[in-house]
Amino acid sequence: MKAYQTQPTDSFASIAKKFSIKDENYLRTFHNLNCSESEVIFNEIPSGTSILIPDDPQFFLEDSGSEDEEDCMNDNYEEETEYNNDSQENNEKETDNSSDQEKQKNNENSSTEHDRKYFVIQKGVVQCNQGFKFPKFKVTSHQKHYWNDADGEAAYLAVTEDDLQFDPPAQPFGQCKLKPSSGGYLPCAYAAAGKWTKTYDKVQVMGKSCVTEISELMCSTGGKITILKHGQQSELGKSNVNNADSKEQQVYNPVVDFEEFKEEINGEDPFEVE
Template identity: 35%
Template sequence: MALKEKVVQGALCICKYGATPDKLKVLTQQKYYLNDYKGNSKLAATNKDIGTTFEKNTFGLCKMQPTPGGYKPCQTTVTEWSGYYEKEKYDPPGGYILLEDSKATCPIGGKDCISIIKSGQIGEPTKKNLQNTDSELQAHINPIVDMKNYDFVEGNKSIF
């Protein structure tokens, strides 16, 4: 199994019957944070995050609800998640962590109609990341900075 990213608050999701993405909101817990340097914004999403758990609770117009003039607006409601990681459970809420390929079910769109575009995780380099970097690789990515001779003095305010 290839490594998959865990899903956090702010993950970008889309419905295959909608046109506009929406961001996932974690409403079931306020305790577990992932990939968040300060631990205050990236709550871990679990399969217990159901109901109206998106910022706007809409994916635009719903192609499953045609009207004579077009389509009705989507009113997103998640009834269940599939594809979550059953080896990692968070209490509360007693839910398993969602992965980047997890899918959600909507009562109108059907099983697994909502997918995750981006997990919501963002790389936040720290001083330790810079110290552990491969200097040869960094020379190719950023030829301006010579990591071999970079000064990692504790009081260096230019790093962080």
């Protein structure tokens, strides 16, 4: 990291261009995160200000390469082409031999697609690619397990593969695009064609696999029903606030006094006199 003494006509854009930095916003953010609080710049750069310049290659534009390197690449092109042709034939054979192994591996790891996905609860919202409205779930498969709710509120009931009813129950998706008429689309006549698919079979409620954000359900009319909202809400906890860098947050949110916000989150009164 080095410092650059600005001139009266300098801007973040001109300095970024001078030092071949990808974007002026990268330069502005880097400077504001590494300078003292009194040197943070949000608007125009005051003349004579020292701007911190990064030395990490990720901030810079990629070099196009020298002419010598291009000549060398051209000289070796024919040799590489012959080598690549031979390698391609060998790779095709290896691909044929390993295709069965890949299929087996994909089947074994199919559950990993649910990683970092939320489980769906009763107040979750669904959508049909042939409908117009977005109903919520009506859990009927159990009244036992609730996701992230110790009080046992019905809205937090876990949705399983057997939960095929919605709220409202009649015409849950409004009109159906697969049923056009001279007067417009006819009403939805939803009827589930089987159970929910792409469920998480490693987590079950009373023997029924749980529905996640990527689960799908087919309607007998032809529509595909997917999850629009899982129903759970992400909340900012004390640990998230305490682990956040106050200086960095001040750059992103200059209106908020982040240190004061930390004290409020932790239950301390910033105006309390001891």
